[in-house]
Amino acid sequence: MKSKDGVLGVMGGTFDPIHFGHLRLAEEARQALGLSRVRVVPAGHPRHRDQPCTSAEDRLAMVQLALGDLPQFELDDSEVRADLPSYTVPTLERLRSELGSQHALVLLLGVDAFLGLPSWYRWRELFELAHIAVATRPGYSLNEQHMGEALRSEFHHRACARPERLAKRPAGMVASFAMTPLAISATSIRAILAQGGSPRFLLPDAVLDYIQQHHLYGN
Template identity: 55%
Template sequence: MPPIGVMGGTFDPIHFGHLRLAEDMADALGLDRVLFIPAGQPPHRGTPHTQASHRLEMVRRAIAGNPRFTADAREVQRPQPSYTVDTLTALRAERGVGQPLWLLLGADAFLGLPGWHDWRRLFDLANIAVATRSGAQLMQPDAIMEPLKSEVMQRQVAGKNQANRPAGSVLLRATPPLDISATAIRGMLARHDSARYLLPDAVLDYIHEHQLYVHT
């Protein structure tokens, strides 16, 4: 069965950096689809600046027109904190043990994995694809914590031809850098500066329509 990508985050707001990472990984791994899953109550960072319903709708508008991208509302609808291990456990139960799942992460999120709830189980539930400017640099001794480094060294894969394993592989993929951050976008919007060309027009229109981030 074709592999599926899982792209989580607060998406506060979603921007072209998120979309480009997902598109690049979908091509590299031959993903049948990418599930965009906005966090409801993210435990690893502060409360999002915008309500979950707004963030979910921005995701829906951002990915409209891309048949490989799907918005998944499960974490928004969950009353408990949005732990990635719980989401992957649910996806694994729904889709079976043979379904290849790929958790898509940026380098910063990947390096922070040892601080995530039950993080080692992630490797049992899914493969992990890491977008980085240089996979080699990411593995330097001063760049990665030893517990995570030992996990990765056992599991690295070459690429698309090995994308159909259900779980347990790690791909470090150099991707074109898009230096866009949601924090910077929120600051621009709060100052009434233009954020055009940093995120889809449909998302920007929604932000202006609902006066989001005005007081960030």
């Protein structure tokens, strides 16, 4: 399914496994920012964190199950199928090629990821390809004091206090949106499974069923 109209959100990640925290972030971004859809992009071989505990194919299958037939979300399997190192700039370049130079794109990030942008591959080019929307929650606000000089300069130049303005331009602005705090993480889910516990109600039933059927995470 391809988004052709409206503002498209883009959410990447390892999703090892995908859980309700991921889905809630995407849904709250969609509502707060006026996104028509959110494209979910599982990383094939991520370069900014430890390597996933499960294969790219398993993580892709779990995301597909989690999204089900939800019309507001789209699964993008390009990074997994490419079997190459996953970097955000080439992904956004591909989306630009697919959707055109004037389509508004919004990259969805958490605060920690945004603060770490200067360590990303070709990070300044992100602003040429998409807007960036940062999910904030209590204790994790978007504070310039926590930014390095280079990121602070970009943020000061691009900060947007009115999310509805994102639709007016294809890229280049930074906005934030509040996210309901959910104490759910893939790390804690993996730990629960490794100890023989049940993470039910932390992730979709279909994803948990897949984990159990394929004996993932020591289950």
